[in-house]
Amino acid sequence: MSASTSVSASPERILVGVAGGIAAYKAAELVRRLRERGVQVRVVMTENAERFVAPLTFQALSGEPVRTSLWDSAAEAAMGHIELARWAQRIVIAPASADLIARLAQGQAGDLLTTLCLASEAPLFVAPAMNRVMWANAAVQANVATLATRGATLLGPDEGDQACGETGVGRMWEAGAIAEAVLEPRPDPAARAVLAGKRLLLTAGPTFEDLDPVRYLGNRSSGRMGYAIATQAQRLGMDVILVSGPVSLPAPSGVRRVSVRSAEDMREAVQAHVSGTDVFIATAAVADFRPSERSDSKIKKRGDGGLTLELVQNPDILAEVAARQDRPFVVGFAAETHDVERYARDKLERKRLDMIAANRVGDDGCGFDADCNALEVFWPEGRAPIGKASKTQVARELLGMIAERLGELRT
Numbered sequence: 001m002s003a004s005t006s007v008s009a010s011p012e013r014i015l016v017g018v019a020g021g022i023a024a025y026k027a028a029e030l031v032r033r034l035r036e037r038g039v040q041v042r043v044v045m046t047e048n049a050e051r052f053v054a055p056l057t058f059q060a061l062s063g064e065p066v067r068t069s070l071w072d073s074a075a076e077a078a079m080g081h082i083e084l085a086r087w088a089q090r091i092v093i094a095p096a097s098a099d100l101i102a103r104l105a106q107g108q109a110g111d112l113l114t115t116l117c118l119a120s121e122a123p124l125f126v127a128p129a130m131n132r133v134m135w136a137n138a139a140v141q142a143n144v145a146t147l148a149t150r151g152a153t154l155l156g157p158d159e160g161d162q163a164c165g166e167t168g169v170g171r172m173w174e175a176g177a178i179a180e181a182v183l184e185p186r187p188d189p190a191a192r193a194v195l196a197g198k199r200l201l202l203t204a205g206p207t208f209e210d211l212d213p214v215r216y217l218g219n220r221s222s223g224r225m226g227y228a229i230a231t232q233a234q235r236l237g238m239d240v241i242l243v244s245g246p247v248s249l250p251a252p253s254g255v256r257r258v259s260v261r262s263a264e265d266m267r268e269a270v271q272a273h274v275s276g277t278d279v280f281i282a283t284a285a286v287a288d289f290r291p292s293e294r295s296d297s298k299i300k301k302r303g304d305g306g307l308t309l310e311l312v313q314n315p316d317i318l319a320e321v322a323a324r325q326d327r328p329f330v331v332g333f334a335a336e337t338h339d340v341e342r343y344a345r346d347k348l349e350r351k352r353l354d355m356i357a358a359n360r361v362g363d364d365g366c367g368f369d370a371d372c373n374a375l376e377v378f379w380p381e382g383r384a385p386i387g388k389a390s391k392t393q394v395a396r397e398l399l400g401m402i403a404e405r406l407g408e409l410r411t
Contacts, residue, residue, distance in 0.1 A: 086120070
């Protein structure tokens with residue numbers, strides 16, 4: 001759900017749990033973002049969280065009293081932790097410290113937040129925040145994996161500068177990204193069961209083939225479809241590497257992005273990361289041709305006004321991945337203006353793909369540089385449509401089809 005999405009008369013009820021850590025200040029922004037989307041928010045803080053942000057801050061932002069202790073006699077006289085556990089439709093812990101993650105994984109109930117998590121049937125979202133070395137520690141990774149197997153949704157962490165002065169994976173997601181993820185429909189349990197823990201390598205966006213330092217050959221791909229797939233795959237628990245051509249989109253939270261420019265750059269990046277990949281999805285609009293030579297200086301106008309370019313064919317990244325002995329499950333994309341099924345099935349068979357997603361572009365306001373899409377998905381034994389919808393919804397449905405095919409192949 002985005003900020004512009006209408007909210008029903010009965011607002012969503014979300015409990016925000018705040019653990020100790022410098023990222024606790026971001027939780028205040030999360031409460032604000034949820035409230036501006038029409039959500040009813042209650043906040044529960046751990047004792048250590050109070051050392052970073054005062055409860056009064058969250059009370060002012062949420063408009064609700066803040067709970068901090070299991071030993072609040074006034075609240076617990078009526079079993080307040082059970083009332084909170086039943087009230088919450090979703091629980092999001094942001095930040096989630098290494099200590100809190102460990103206690104949740106072990107099923108401890110030593111404070112109000114862990115107790116109500118055990119007592120609630122609401123979906124649990126966990127947004128970790130910690131030093132990069134702590135995040136990489138085998139104990140933390142084992143605890144996170146335990147929570148994931150029990151149905152918790154992991155939100156991040158991101159990579160970047162940390163409060164300790166180091167740089168790496170461990171930053172808490174930004175508040176807006178957490179709010180959107182928590183308010184989106186829950187990931188399909190069947191798809192998650194198949195895809196969680198698998199590695200996805202994904203290409204997205206256009207490639208630019210330089211003519212000179214000023215001009216290039218390119219196309220209209222915005223990268224939105226590929227970025228939507230990367231985001232939804234991460235929510236399903238996949239380890240996602242996104243090889244992206246030049247786009248104006250921010251890197252999806254929790255996704256490793258490798259930025260490239262040309263088809264040759266994209267090929268090198270794919271080859272560097274494809275080993276050990278379980279699924280490869282090629283949404284990028286890779287240029288079929290590039291100039292045979294690139295001028296080191298700007299090409300000037302000629303007197304006759306004409307210019308002839310000699311083009312050479314670019315490598316076929318998709319076919320190269322499909323031809324590997326250790327090939328992953330390979331999904332291609334085909335953007336066509338006519339005869340969509342004929343061209344898509346030809347590409348499916350000729351390149352030995354496992355699946356291809358085809359769409360008609362140019363006449364319905366979908367596809368390139370648009371917020372919506374519609375696909376016809378083909379595989380050797382069948383086909384299925386994905387109707388016109390937001391690229392986020394199309395991404396969910398496509399990943400569900402991939403999971404179903406992988407499940408069939410596995411059995």
